[in-house]
Amino acid sequence: MMPKRAIVREPGDKYAKCISSHPQRHTIDVALARKQHGNYCRTLEELGIEVIKLPRDDEHPDSCFVEDNAVVFGRKALICRMAKDSRRGEEVGVEAILSKYLKIWRAFSPATIEGGDVIHLEHKFISGITQRTNHAGTHQLGEWLKVKVDTVVDKSIVHLKSYVNYLGQGKMISTARYAEHPSLSGFEILKVRDEDWYSTNNIVVGDTVIMPKGFPKTQSLVRKSGFEVIPLEMTEFPKCEGALTCLSILF
Numbered sequence: 001m002m003p004k005r006a007i008v009r010e011p012g013d014k015y016a017k018c019i020s021s022h023p024q025r026h027t028i029d030v031a032l033a034r035k036q037h038g039n040y041c042r043t044l045e046e047l048g049i050e051v052i053k054l055p056r057d058d059e060h061p062d063s064c065f066v067e068d069n070a071v072v073f074g075r076k077a078l079i080c081r082m083a084k085d086s087r088r089g090e091e092v093g094v095e096a097i098l099s100k101y102l103k104i105w106r107a108f109s110p111a112t113i114e115g116g117d118v119i120h121l122e123h124k125f126i127s128g129i130t131q132r133t134n135h136a137g138t139h140q141l142g143e144w145l146k147v148k149v150d151t152v153v154d155k156s157i158v159h160l161k162s163y164v165n166y167l168g169q170g171k172m173i174s175t176a177r178y179a180e181h182p183s184l185s186g187f188e189i190l191k192v193r194d195e196d197w198y199s200t201n202n203i204v205v206g207d208t209v210i211m212p213k214g215f216p217k218t219q220s221l222v223r224k225s226g227f228e229v230i231p232l233e234m235t236e237f238p239k240c241e242g243a244l245t246c247l248s249i250l251f
Contacts, residue, residue, distance in 0.1 A: 002206050003250035006044050007097055009054040009066050010037045011236075017061040018240035019084055025239050033236035037064065040210075040232060040247055047205045049250070052097060060090045065246040068114035068132075068159075069094040072102065072251040073125075073145040080114055081107040083132040094249065101251070105144045113137025116159035116246055119166050124148040126183045128160025150183040161245055163197055167209060171225060173200050173218075190225055192218050201243035203250070210244055 016028040041051050057063035062084075069091040071078045077098045079091050098104060107113050117128035118141070127138045129151050142149040152160055164174045164184070172187040175197045179189045192200055192215075199215035202222075209222050213231040223229050237243060 003049060005050045005052055005101075006041075006248040006250050007052045007054060007066055007094060008037070008041055008044075008248050009064050009093070010034050010056055011064040012056050012058040012060065014058060014061040015064065015240065018242075019062055019086065020239060020241045022239045022241060028239050029236055033064075036233055036236055037247065040234075040244070043210060043230060043232060044203075044205070044248070047208060049205065054093045054097065057090060057093065060087060062087050062240065062242075063090045065116070065240075065242045066090075066094055066249050067246045068116050070098055070249055071113070071115050071118050071125075071141060071145070072098070072249060073120070073147055075102055076145050077102045077104055077251075078113070078141055078144050079104060079106045081109065081111050081137070082114055083112040098249075098251075107137060107140050110134070111136040111140045113141055114159065115249070116161050119161060119164060121166055124150065126150045126152060126160070126164070126166075128157065129153040129155070130157050130159060131155060132158055152178060152181055152183050158241055161201055162243065163200055165200055165202060165204075165245070167202075167204050167222070167225070167227065168207075169226065173202070173222070175200060188225075190221050192221065198238060198243065201245055203244050203248070212244060 011033045015030050079095045114132040117133040119126040138149045164178050173190040179191045199218035203210040208228045210230045212234040219229050
């Protein structure tokens with residue numbers, strides 16, 4: 001998978017007030033989060049990605065998690081209708097940038113849909129039906145982008161891509177919880193330990209996988225499957241229930 005561009009936005013002044021039930025939320029270090037975000041952006045640039053930096057949004061605590069704002073496929077983008085009122089408004093800056101490159105359409109009520117639920121494959125999507133995305137959202141996604149959308153229903157989770165991702169080459173990385181789901185049939189599954197679930201959220205650029213540091217068993221599994229691995233320190237993002245894919249829109 002070889003994207004050309006990435007839209008990003010560094011954590012704002014209110015980042016520590018993000019939507020989160022993480023037990024270490026009270027330890028969020030905004031300055032460190034910005035440092036880690038900067039390293040993330042440099043890594044993408046070193047891999048040949050043009051990084052488009054949106055102005056910082058200091059009004060919306062979760063605004064650095066731009067992935068949730070839009071889903072891109074081909075020459076079109078769906079601007080998402082996010083589930084939480086506190087996040088609505090984040091998408092305005094994202095829409096302004098994407099409209100320079102792509103045809104745009106906005107999801108509308110009763111749909112809720114967030115990019116963190118949508119796994120991109122070559123010819124279809126797999127989307128979670130979760131706390132943040134509903135069936136109306138996936139229907140509108142498929143209708144606008146003219147693409148098949150398979151679903152994994154689990155209302156106990158925030159986003160599907162916290163547990164399952166597509167690496168390319170017909171290979172999925174997944175926790176055991178979803179490895180046998182019918183939507184994943186036909187793929188080679190790289191199964192990780194349930195306690196290493198955070199390591200399944202990663203970014204693929206060509207044959208390189210960017211992963212969070214601290215998961216040597218998952219890194220070894222991915223390397224043995226034929227990929228280069230770049231581990232990044234991401235300590236301040238799980239505290240806001242965010243991860244690597246959350247921090248960019250790749251297209």
